[in-house]
Amino acid sequence: xxxxxxxxxxxxxxxxxxxxxxxxxxxxxxxxxxxxxxxxxxxxxxxxxxxxxxxxxxxxxxxxxxxxxxxxxxxxxxxxxxxxxxxxxxxxxxxxxxxxxxxxxxxxxxxxxxxxxxxxxxxxxxxxxxxxxxxxxxxxxxxxxxxxxxxxxxxxxxxxxxxxxxxxxxxxxxxxxxxxxxxxxxxxxxxxxxxxxxxxxxxxxxxxxxxxxxxxxxxxxxxxxxxxxxxxxxxxxxxxxxxxxxxxxxxxxxxxxxxxxxxxxxxxxxxxxxxxxxxxxxxxxxxxxxxxxxxxxxxxxxxxxxxxxxxxxxxxxxxxxxxxxxxxxxxxxxxxxxxxxxxxxxxxxxxxxxxxxxxxxxxxxxxxxxxxxxxxxxxxxxxxxxxxxxxxxxxxxxxxxxxxxxxxxxxxxxxxxxxxxxxxxxxxxxxxxxx
Amino acid sequence: xxxxxxxxxxxxxxxxxxxxxxxxxxxxxxxxxxxxxxxxxxxxxxxxxxxxxxxxxxxxxxxxxxxxxxxxxxxxxxxxxxxxxxxxxxxxxxxxxxxxxxxxxxxxxxxxxxxxxxxxxxxxxxxxxxxxxxxxxxxxxxxxxxxxxxxxxxxxxxxxxxxxxxxxxxxxxxxxxxxxxxxxxxxxxxxxxxxxxxxxxxxxxxxxxxxxxxxxxxxxxxxxxxxxxxxxxxxxxxxxxxxxxxxxxxxxxxxxxxxxxxxxxxxxxxxxxxxxxxxxxxxxxxxxxxxxxxxxxxxxxxxxxxxxxxxxxxxxxxxxxxxxxxxxxxxxxxxxxxxxxxxxxxxxxxxxxxxxxxxxxxxxxxxxxxxxxxxxxxxxxxxxxxxxxxxxxxxxxxxxxxxxxxxxxxxxxxxxxxxxxxxxxxxxxxxxxxxxxxxxxxxxxxxxxxxxxxxxx
Numbered sequence: 038x039x040x041x042x043x044x045x046x047x048x049x050x051x052x053x054x055x056x057x058x059x060x061x062x063x064x065x066x067x068x069x070x071x072x073x074x075x076x077x078x079x080x081x082x083x084x085x086x087x088x089x090x091x092x093x094x095x096x097x098x099x100x101x102x103x104x105x106x107x108x109x110x111x112x113x114x115x116x117x118x119x120x121x122x123x124x125x126x127x128x129x130x131x132x133x134x135x136x137x138x139x140x141x142x143x144x145x146x147x148x149x150x151x152x153x154x155x156x157x158x159x160x161x162x163x164x165x166x167x168x169x170x171x172x173x174x175x176x177x178x179x180x181x182x183x184x185x186x187x188x189x190x191x192x193x194x195x196x197x198x199x200x201x202x203x204x205x206x207x208x209x210x211x212x213x214x215x216x217x218x219x220x221x222x223x224x225x226x227x228x229x230x231x232x233x234x235x236x237x238x239x240x241x242x243x244x245x246x247x248x249x250x251x252x253x254x255x256x257x258x259x260x261x262x263x264x265x266x267x268x269x270x271x272x273x274x275x276x277x278x279x280x281x282x283x284x285x286x287x288x289x290x291x292x293x294x295x296x297x298x299x300x301x302x303x304x305x306x307x308x309x310x311x312x313x314x315x316x317x318x319x320x321x322x323x324x325x326x327x328x329x330x331x332x333x334x335x336x337x338x339x340x341x342x343x344x345x346x347x348x349x350x351x352x353x354x355x356x357x358x359x360x361x362x363x364x365x366x367x368x369x370x371x372x373x374x375x376x377x378x379x380x381x382x383x384x385x386x387x388x389x390x391x392x393x394x395x396x397x398x399x400x401x402x403x404x405x406x407x408x409x410x411x412x413x414x415x416x417x418x419x420x421x422x423x424x425x426x427x428x429x430x431x432x433x434x435x436x437x438x439x440x441x442x443x444x445x446x447x448x449x450x451x452x453x454x455x456x457x458x459x460x461x462x463x464x465x466x467x468x469x470x471x472x
Numbered sequence: 473x474x475x476x477x478x479x480x481x482x483x484x485x486x487x488x489x490x491x492x493x494x495x496x497x498x499x500x501x502x503x504x505x506x507x508x509x510x511x512x513x514x515x516x517x518x519x520x521x522x523x524x525x526x527x528x529x530x531x532x533x534x535x536x537x538x539x540x541x542x543x544x545x546x547x548x549x550x551x552x553x554x555x556x557x558x559x560x561x562x563x564x565x566x567x568x569x570x571x572x573x574x575x576x577x578x579x580x581x582x583x584x585x586x587x588x589x590x591x592x593x594x595x596x597x598x599x600x601x602x603x604x605x606x607x608x609x610x611x612x613x614x615x616x617x618x619x620x621x622x623x624x625x626x627x628x629x630x631x632x633x634x635x636x637x638x639x640x641x642x643x644x645x646x647x648x649x650x651x652x653x654x655x656x657x658x659x660x661x662x663x664x665x666x667x668x669x670x671x672x673x674x675x676x677x678x679x680x681x682x683x684x685x686x687x688x689x690x691x692x693x694x695x696x697x698x699x700x701x702x703x704x705x706x707x708x709x710x711x712x713x714x715x716x717x718x719x720x721x722x723x724x725x726x727x728x729x730x731x732x733x734x735x736x737x738x739x740x741x742x743x744x745x746x747x748x749x750x751x752x753x754x755x756x757x758x759x760x761x762x763x764x765x766x767x768x769x770x771x772x773x774x775x776x777x778x779x780x781x782x783x784x785x786x787x788x789x790x791x792x793x794x795x796x797x798x799x800x801x802x803x804x805x806x807x808x809x810x811x812x813x814x815x816x817x818x819x820x821x822x823x824x825x826x827x828x829x830x831x832x833x834x835x836x837x838x839x840x841x842x843x844x845x846x847x848x849x850x851x852x853x854x855x856x857x858x859x860x861x862x863x864x865x866x867x868x869x870x871x872x873x874x875x876x877x878x879x880x881x882x883x884x885x886x887x888x889x890x891x892x893x894x895x896x897x898x899x900x901x902x903x904x905x906x907x908x909x910x911x912x913x914x915x916x917x918x919x920x921x922x923x924x925x926x927x928x929x
């Protein structure tokens with residue numbers, strides 16, 4: 038990486054922060070049973086925040102050699118910027134380490150293509166009518182932060198991920214089931230093929246439909262749907278909503294909000310988590326932190342700015358890309374496992390639903406705790422089994438109420454869904470509209 | 473550059489090769505509450521090489537243009553590796569090579585307006601919303617982007633085009649008794665900065681919507697006849713039918729080809745749907761797509777019957793149909809795929825808004841949109857604001873109105889199309905395959921749909 042503290046910055050800015058990143062990635066893609074594309078990406082960039090007369094200016098470029106121009110633009114923006122009320126990160130070192138899987142930097146195209154073919158074969162062997170979709174890829178990235186206040190840190194990150202799906206479009210029945218996983222290390226072929234098998238087995242069940250009437254049901258949320266249900270927590274503990282007092286949890290630290298079986302941790306250093314880093318997007322040292330502990334609210338997630346505005350300590354949760362200002366966010370969301378066996382939860386969900394995919398929940402009023410949307414993939418559960426897919430149904434829940442008093446059980450089993458490691462959650466009394 | 477790119481594309485050794493360079497300058501302004509949250513000017517430069525060997529694609533992106541020849545070699549190597557394992561071959565539908573230079577009319581270049589003027593203008597709009605009694609916060613985002621795109625293909629196409637894109641989204645927020653309600657206003661286009669002036673009244677309306685919605689009851693869930701305003705109807709046609717019409721949904725899937733067979737009836741005689749790149753000034757305006765194909769007005773449904781779909785050269789080639797100029801990429805980081813431009817429901821025979829609602833005993837008037845999603849068959853989206861319709865008249869305001877349903881049933885259930893076609897651009901965009909937000913437009917008159925599932929209390 039080129040030098041990133043220019044003479045112009047040190048001379049003209051009262052304080053500054055430079056952020057550079059670069060990465061390479063490779064991905065092999067199968068769609069509709071056929072290999073469609075091999076994609077190789079290179080990306081790089083440089084972002085600068087510069088302080089002049091007490092205000093912060095920001096600019097970026099995808100060209101790392103445009104340091105002078107970016108510094109100049111950042112200084113030009115400063116008069117319009119926000120007041121510099123916090124301090125850029127000072128010198129600090131994270132004594133923990135994160136392993137980097139260098140194999141992600143030199144993935145073998147031929148091997149990935151063959152693996153995609155095997156994924157397709159697995160799916161077709163379970164249901165020949167399914168159309169297979171698969172993508173596998175990974176890469177390596179490096180980032181570096183340098184501040185005039187003394188922090189200088191850099192980090193290398195490896196990534197690997199796969200997606201395997203079975204789908205069909207039939208008159209009156211569009212269906213897609215999938216499994217996916219992303220992480221920091223190369224994954225075994227066996228794991229990917231098992232994911233394809235699970236997606237195809239679910240596909241077989243989902244091809245049958247089951248009738249449903251509008252009513253109140255117990256609902257078993259799979260990790261992939263629970264991620265949607267938990268969105269109000271992520272939004273309500275976000276430093277932006279704490280600093281602006283738009284979250285209902287502003288005054289709730291230490292308060293018991295939920296059932297004591299609910300424990301949620303943010304773990305930037307989780308060895309299997311695809312997100313996370315030793316230093317956040319502003320160079321603050323990260324650490325594993327409790328968000329909800331036995332139902333009690335324990336922590337918010339802050340950037341330097343939101344921490345200062347809220348009168349809290351920074352938490353190492355600044356997220357950024359080259360083209361965006363640092364914003365608070367969660368690294369890897371880890372929810373504690375429960376004590377219930379998944380099969381037992383299915384048995385207790387008798388007559389209710391198992392939901393694995395929601396559609397359109399992002400338009401919900403998360404700050405109010407509301408999560409609403411179509412059930413794009415859900416099943417009627419009878420005698421401990423998913424007996425068929427429920428169609429044309431929507432649900433609307435208030436997560437704060439749901440996690441407080443509606444939990445029947447939480448599974449021992451957990452699965453990664455994106456950067457969230459979650460169990461299955463069985464709740465009672467969910468209002469489902471159906472047609 | 474023209475010479476170098478064209479020569480490299482021709483000499484790649486692949487069956488087909490295209491090279492794209494993209495240079496863009498963006499200004500962004502964001503207010504949150506009283507704070508000017510973000511002001512930035514930035515520069516992005518990058519490019520890609522996309523090649524086909526035996527119908528398989530190799531795609532390489534880069535930020536550094538110095539070693540273009542190596543990038544072409546990498547893309548060819550990828551495509552070769554893919555082609556060794558492919559059992560199926562793509563064919564690109566033929567097009568006539570184009571040589572074109574498209575220069576920006578300096579009058580529409582938003583860089584002519586100073587950053588300070590922009591900050592002052594949007595700051596005044598933000599103040600208008602914030603000063604309305606009952607408004608507790610605001611969000612206002614503005615961007616403008618000027619892009620120069622250079623494109624060369626091995627078939628001899630060379631396009632050097634400049635384009636501008638602008639957008640603004642403003643929301644007034646009212647928090648009251650644990651309820652959060654919003655009112656929104658949006659604007660956008662490709663014809664310069666002037667369209668952002670004189671929007672004070674719209675800011676006042678957004679504030680009023682937020683304050684009134686906070687006091688409104690949550691809608692009672694159930695099945696209703698719904699009248700959608702042009703904005704929401706446009707979102708509906710985009711989400712529910714536009715995506716379904718994209719060629720990559722259909723080209724490789726015999727079952728989808730059966731479901732979306734040309735000539736099949738999807739709605740009543742008065743249902744007309746098209747997608748066009750030909751409306752100057754709209755965000756969905758496009759002279760050439762990202763494969764260098766001139767855009768057009770593509771009919772999708774004519775008199776209730778399916779007559780077309782949206783193609784890239786690849787999907788058109790696979791289906792033996794004609795490319796429609798719909799291959800679009802959000803940036804050099806992605807390959808072009810079939811995407812919409814300006815997707816519209818045409819005017820119908822059912823008069824005015826009042827004519828549409830006069831026979832509705834109990835229904836919902838759903839306006840604007842705060843987002844939507846579809847999985848092909850099912851759709852869901854949330855109205856920006858809504859009212860009950862009682863005995864043929866607009867009645868009390870309700871909130872948290874989420875519409876959901878089956879695309880095919882819903883198209884059949886359109887029982888009224890008014891004659892008041894309207895397009896309102898915004899700062900948002902369309903998302904697909906990780907490419908978001910792509911500038912698109914959508915337009916419609918008011919439409920009436922029976923039996924819509926409304927999520928609510």
